[in-house]
Amino acid sequence: MAVDFVADLAVPAKDRFAYFWNTRGDWVEEPNRRRGGESGVQRVVSENGRLLYVKRQTGHIYRSWLHPFGRPTVLRERDALEGLRQLNVNVPRMVFCGAERDENNEWRALLVTASLDGFEEIENWYASGGREHFGEVLHDQMLKALAENLARMHKGRWQHSCIYIKHVFVRVVGEGADAKPEVALLDLEKCRRRLTAYAAAQHDMKQLRRHSSFKSADWSKLVYFYEAAFGSSIKGLDR
Incomplete structure (x- = not known):
């Protein structure tokens, strides 16, 4: 086939x-x-x-x-x-x-x-000074883009099942006031449908928290953006 x-x-x-x-x-x-x-x-x-x-x-x-x-x-x-x-x-x-x-x-x-041209692992982007170069406003936009991609996936009842921070890739298009962040998700080999969107959301978001190095303030922002896009709060996501 x-x-x-x-x-x-x-x-x-x-x-x-x-x-x-x-x-x-x-x-x-x-x-x-x-x-x-x-x-x-x-x-x-x-x-x-x-x-x-x-x-x-x-x-x-x-x-x-x-x-x-x-x-x-x-x-x-x-x-x-x-x-x-x-x-x-x-x-x-x-x-x-x-x-x-x-x-x-x-x-x-x-x-x-x-190939995802121009994209790199988000932790490599942090390590190379991307956050400092583009500033906090764009960084917040990047967190929002990640949250919205995750929410769209979960609202469709898809669970990534292996959502580690290394599977989040980012790039910035443009410079200065025209700079725009983009986010992509990789490694979908274990991805599967769940009976409910909430079950997919709860599994993946808790897993991402365990397998990421987001600072508390950044995680709180990500959860805020995520729950706004998902349309409801997720029990157990400590901000």
């Missing part, structure tokens, strides 16, 4: 799995063994010069009541990318996703996403 999300690639649709499978680059996440197989991410340049990230998996599956015999985890991530895009949550643009059985009946799977 394969899903095509790029129109400007000259490779025929039927050959794209083989094309991306055989296109190699530098590892940004070395293959790790879990879930009965291997999964890793490479940085590659496509034939049209675009910087892409290829998640390459062999036998790397998850099981659920819908898929008791196993399904490649990239297909769950594909579903999340599609769903969050529809909710106007800023996530990497999907270029290609596909999965097939090899000659040994083992799953091979790919997820190809476009």
Whole structure:
């Protein structure tokens, strides 16, 4: 099975799995063994010069009541990318996703996403002096943008399930009075739908608090912006 999300690639649709499978680059996440197989991410340049990230998996599956015999985890991530895009949550643009059985009946799977040009991990942005350079007004705008992206995700009943601070990427477009912050969320492999928006919100926001280094004042601002965007307070979020 394969899903095509790029129109400007000259490779025929039927050959794209083989094309991306055989296109190699530098590892940004070395293959790790879990879930009965291997999964890793490479940085590659496509034939049209675009910087892409290829998640390459062999036998790397998850099981659920819908898929008791196993399904490649990239297909769950594909579903999340599609769903969050529809909710106007800023996530990497999907270029290609596909999965097939090899000659040994083992799953091979790919997820190809476009590079988030200009974005960096928010903690790296802090460490490089981004906050001091752009000032507190823009920093508050960045917290608000993060809160609104999270709220849109949760209102759609999507739970990230692994929302560590390292999965929050930021960039600033423009300078001076024209500077504008943008926020993107990454690593959606464990993302899933919940029965209620509140359940998704409570899980992720508590997890983000545990796995982030926000100062108390900044966390209080983030919670304020989040609850305003979400439309209700979340029990247990200490400001």
